[in-house]
Amino acid sequence: MVGNLILSSSLKRHGRLTRQNQAEIYLKVDQLVGFLCNLTTPQKRRHVENSVANVKKTNKGKMDQNRMAPCLQLPLDNKLLENVIEKAKDWALMHGACMRSRTNLNKDVLQFAPFVLLPSTFPRREFKKAVEIQPILNELVHKVAHDYEFLSSSLKSTNTVDHFTRRLFEIYETVRKDGITQPTSLGLLRSDYLLNCDSGTIKQVEINTVASSFGGISTHLGHYHRYVLQELGRMDMIQNLPENHALQGLCQGMLEAWKLYNNEKAVIMFVVEDVTYNICDQRFHEFELRSQNPNVPVIRRNLTQISERAKLGSKKELILDDMEVGVIYFRAGYEPGHYHSENEWNARLLMERSRAIKCPSIYYHLAGTKKVQQALAKPGVLEKFLSPDKTSVVKEIFTGLYSLDKDEFGDRAVQMAIENPGHFVLKPQREGGGNNVYGDKVRTAVEAMKDSEERSAWILMERISPPMQLNYLVRPGDPNNGCPPLSDVVGELGIFGVVIGDSEKILVNKQVGHMLRTKLSTADEGGVAAGLGALDSPYLCKSTNKIMLLDPSLQPDRWRSPGREARVASGGPGETLVGIDLCQPN
Ligand code: ADP
Numbered sequence: 001m002v003g004n005l006i007l008s009s010s011l012k013r014h015g016r017l018t019r020q021n022q023a024e025i026y027l028k029v030d031q032l033v034g035f036l037c038n039l040t041t042p043q044k045r046r047h048v049e050n051s052v053a054n055v056k057k058t059n060k061g062k063m064d065q066n067r068m069a070p071c072l073q074l075p076l077d078n079k080l081l082e083n084v085i086e087k088a089k090d091w092a093l094m095h096g097a098c099m100r101s102r103t104n105l106n107k108d109v110l111q112f113a114p115f116v117l118l119p120s121t122f123p124r125r126e127f128k129k130a131v132e133i134q135p136i137l138n139e140l141v142h143k144v145a146h147d148y149e150f151l152s153s154s155l156k157s158t159n160t161v162d163h164f165t166r167r168l169f170e171i172y173e174t175v176r177k178d179g180i181t182q183p184t185s186l187g188l189l190r191s192d193y194l195l196n197c198d199s200g201t202i203k204q205v206e207i208n209t210v211a212s213s214f215g216g217i218s219t220h221l222g223h224y225h226r227y228v229l230q231e232l233g234r235m236d237m238i239q240n241l242p243e244n245h246a247l248q249g250l251c252q253g254m255l256e257a258w259k260l261y262n263n264e265k266a267v268i269m270f271v272v273e274d275v276t277y278n279i280c281d282q283r284f285h286e287f288e289l290r291s292q293n294p295n296v297p298v299i300r301r302n303l304t305q306i307s308e309r310a311k312l313g314s315k316k317e318l319i320l321d322d323m324e325v326g327v328i329y330f331r332a333g334y335e336p337g338h339y340h341s342e343n344e345w346n347a348r349l350l351m352e353r354s355r356a357i358k359c360p361s362i363y364y365h366l367a368g369t370k371k372v373q374q375a376l377a378k379p380g381v382l383e384k385f386l387s388p389d390k391t392s393v394v395k396e397i398f399t400g401l402y403s404l405d406k407d408e409f410g411d412r413a414v415q416m417a418i419e420n421p422g423h424f425v426l427k428p429q430r431e432g433g434g435n436n437v438y439g440d441k442v443r444t445a446v447e448a449m450k451d452s453e454e455r456s457a458w459i460l461m462e463r464i465s466p467p468m469q470l471n472y473l474v475r476p477g478d479p480n481n482g483c484p485p486l487s488d489v490v491g492e493l494g495i496f497g498v499v500i501g502d503s504e505k506i507l508v509n510k511q512v513g514h515m516l517r518t519k520l521s522t523a524d525e526g527g528v529a530a531g532l533g534a535l536d537s538p539y540l541c542k543s544t545n546k547i548m549l550l551d552p553s554l555q556p557d558r559w560r561s562p563g564r565e566a567r568v569a570s571g572g573p574g575e576t577l578v579g580i581d582l583c584q585p586n
């Protein structure tokens with residue numbers, strides 16, 4: 001009925017995993033089933049079988065992807081699972097790990113945001129690296145944002161074909177010509193990473209300079225996973241959940257900018273969408289600001305309201321409903337759909353012309369485009385902005401990024417995409433998820449645009465292949481009677497940074513916290529707000545290199561040597577699946 005048990009195992013060499021030192025060991029699944037029988041009651045075994053079937057289903061075509069062990073032995077006993085999930089859902093509802101429903105919007109009602117029951121394992125060394133590199137990335141973004149020549153040359157080809165980016169750039173040109181009224185910018189950044197199976201190291205997906213979200217909810221998620229581990233009787237594991245003060249740090253950044261604005265009566269304005277689904281995350285920021293400084297009023301307005309009610313004062317203060325706005329925090333304005341007409345564009349320009357400190361200023365916004373990310377990956381470019389030691393650290397986290405401009409380099413990238421579409425992601429200049437192209441569609445899209453100028457609006461990025469691990473995905477309205485099956489998931493880490501400064505100097509430069517969101521391994525994208533991903537938090541373990549080399553002659557119960565507890569940890573596609581893996585918390 002089933003084929004082979006696959007154990008993916010690897011040797012640690014010079015702190016790195018390579019394909020060469022990975023050994024795939026095949027054992028008869030009968031052995032595995034026997035092993036499971038020893039481990040479990042008939043009920044547990046049924047649950048294992050169901051879980052395995054689910055993993056098989058969701059795992060087609062991902063056979064050779066590496067795996068990380070989950071933080072706990074899985075699956076959990078059904079009764080325990082039901083009980084913990086019920087508590088976990090209520091915890092999420094009562095602590096605001098929630099969103100508004102997209103399918104059945106009622107502003108008076110919240111539902112919990114999708115989350116994973118257990119914290120996902122993440123190698124401590126790579127987590128630390130991501131945290132430590134953030135101030136360097138803050139500095140990089142800040143310098144890039146203030147380099148007009150670089151921004152304009154990087155975006156030149158894109159601006160000719162991408163209407164939206166061009167309009168943003170035109171605002172930049174306009175305020176530059178007028179003279180920048182407010183030289184100080186506030187950057188609340190989030191750099192996103194996937195672990196790369198080949199190297200066992202993090203690779204940057206992108207850096208967000210506008211509306212970097214989930215700092216609020218993620219700060220609470222660590223507490224949620226503390227609670228769940230405690231309910232599962234694993235207090236000992238809590239030490240591996242890193243502290244997260246993203247919300248406090250981001251809000252402190254806003255208040256520092258507000259202080260620099262230097263008017264006690266000024267308000268902080270959130271620029272929001274017409275309907276905010278991710279309301280808890282935003283309100284957490286608002287409430288935290290009020291709690292850190294009760295004297296600073298916070299208002300929320302969409303672009304249409306700003307276009308109708310805002311004006312500039314005699315010193316270019318932004319006046320709105322008789323209030324002076326000191327800091328503008330954009331949680332909207334990053335996609336064309338937010339600008340219904342010229343009115344909303346006028347509002348954006350008005351804000352940019354004003355004395356208010358913008359998060360982000362228009363040039364910070366442009367510095368976060370994918371085209372700029374690609375331009376930074378060209379040989380010799382990082383060196384212009386960073387010292388040699390910082391440059392080499394940043395290069396480590398970059399992965400292949402290619403221009404599709406109509407030149408010889410672009411032609412080469414077109415060819416690569418057509419030959420190997422699965423190795424790349426095709427990205428336009430958009431934020432917010434759901435815009436990229438994956439798999440065979442990369443070839444179709446590139447072939448369709450290869451002779452047109454339109455291709456300059458896109459970049460090609462090497463596809464990062466992250467390790468999978470098992471977890472329970474808990475979603476509102478799940479039909480599985482409160483007992484979701486085990487799923488294969490992959491996580492994406494985000495690190496938050498705060499940077500404040502002007503073209504001359506950087507006044508504040510900090511790393512402030514993190515987020516982890518997790519998606520099914522079969523999904524291309526995992527945006528939580530877009531409904532594709534689930535909230536998560538990292539459970540720090542030794543490293544991806546922990547997987548030990550198993551001797552095929554070993555019997556299953558020998559794997560459970562002291563301190564090396566065997567865990568049912570992986571599933572697989574095709575004819576068979578299921579593996580055993582190890583997790584060594586550290
Ligand atoms: P957006 O601005 O829409 O968030 P991203 O570049 O972050 O655009 O891509 C959206 C999602 O697509 C990411 O969160 C990630 O899940 C997936 N993704 C993006 N780039 C890659 C890549 N190079 N390899 C694998 N997955 C990727």
Ligand code: MG
Pocket residue numbers: 192206432433
């Ligand atoms: Mg993204």
